[in-house]
Amino acid sequence: MNYQGSCHCGRVAFEVEGTIDSGLSCNCSMCGRKGSLLWFVPRDQMRLKTPEDAASTYLFNKHVIRHRFCPVCGIHPYGEGTDPKGNPIAAINLRCLEDIDLAAIPVHEYDGKSK
Template identity: 40%
Template sequence: MKLTGSCHCGATKFEVSEAPASVTRCTCSICSKLGVLWAYYRPKDFRLLERPGSETTYRWRSKTIAFKFCPACGCSTYGETFDWSAGEAGQPMISVNARLFDDVDLDAVPVEIIDGKTLW
């Protein structure tokens, strides 16, 4: 079942192929300051329905993750990253800010914590 989401102002709208089985809370400095919970999808399972005229991208330190933001309302919407489960960058992944999903009870979704504070 497809799931939709959007930034606060609605300039960025997206859909994913299914609800997340879990979400990730990363403790690195940027994720902690953003307060996001990430849901990960393969690029084929993520689709932008509406994109603002000029998306804002932030790349931190290693430049391997592209954090996307709505330039109008400032919401952190999604990121372009890789599957890091093998310890090195693998297949491309899309990290979606799960707090932006419509009609999802995040309290019912298990949260995995990544110690990004010491890893990156």
């Protein structure tokens, strides 16, 4: 499936290919505040439709995840990082995708706070 995603104002837009099997709800200091529901895909399954620098970047902790957000509307549509093998991955915020039934997607709780 191909999904369209964006921030609220549209400055940051992308499309992503894949099957949404579940969403991850993390309680770390960042995700807990954002309330994001994450779906991890290989980075090459996501294609930005707006310039790379349309989104600002926030780093914290060990700086392993680049939290990308729109500097205009403040929404965080995705993050970027690498998996344990070093492959680039994207963490898509499912709440920023169009035409999906969020209530039908199983949510896994992740205790990022204790990591």
